[in-house]
Amino acid sequence: MPHPRRFRHALAAALIAALPVAALSGCAAGNSAETLKIKPDTPATTLGALKIQNVVLLTGPLGAAGPLTVTGSIYNGGGAPDQLERISVNELPVPAVITPAPNHPELRVLPTQTLQIGGPGNTTALVANAADLVRAGDSRRVTFRFAREGEVTLWVPVLPANGYYVGYGPLSA
Template structure:
């Protein structure tokens, strides 16, 4: 084999090895475990990283009710971070934060992470969901942390369908149940007569006399 051919073969081998190495890096823990999608909002400030930030609304476009903020918060610092609030600039909507345990603040431990959204996880509920965000828009969301301060990004607004159904609002408006007409009797009638048919209405002794007794009394009077 000539020297030029050997050089070409070596160069091709190097390119193949480089591509294989990049592919292996792309299949690392972050790509598989976090399920990061390129069209979901992510940002980092200092030691805090936020990934997969979304505003998830009711599954039906015409349905009223709350929406939620869903995101993954990472804390690479040496001190725990408390999520003090989430704000939606440009709206008057309030976001109610609830820890996974149901009490206390949402805390991102040092060197750990917290998932907001989904059953059994911390939650961030937007009470007036339809007023705050519209499907298809990119809504500015600010996470206010105790140590890092404000971390803002623009999150896509999507309905709670398909993959996102399990991370959407738990409170979905239902059709009101039909109520029975007012004034429907619920108990048995009261004050029904207790006497049997044909029985005397009075309670005196004369009315309870038998015909034979009456006949005997009349016969004695004749004598």
């Protein structure tokens, strides 16, 4: 039978040798690992220095008529501010009425800042009487117009304000 002290020393040496292997094995995939390339399933696009992400049109609960809400985020990765001038759902006759957030009174997107549209305490974009023309499950073209970068259009899903989007839809705006 081996001596207990010798056994503990051998066990400690084995554990010390195994620690770097476990720590370094996570680096084997490198910086181009597939897990680093995860992309959201919501529409996103780039317009110059602006990144428009996670854009969704929200109706009220299923079967409810009324307004339509635009949600999403706009990130400015450039060095100059830009002004959000207009959001329009291309098939609808009137653009969204954009109301600035209480703590963000202008619709400017400052450098390295994000303008969040939709949700509690954020800027809102509401298209009145549109939910009877646009149904959950549809896709619509939405155009964002900025003073500096211009316009960009992307296809956006129409979803009911249920589940994850409770609090983001037109009834909570």
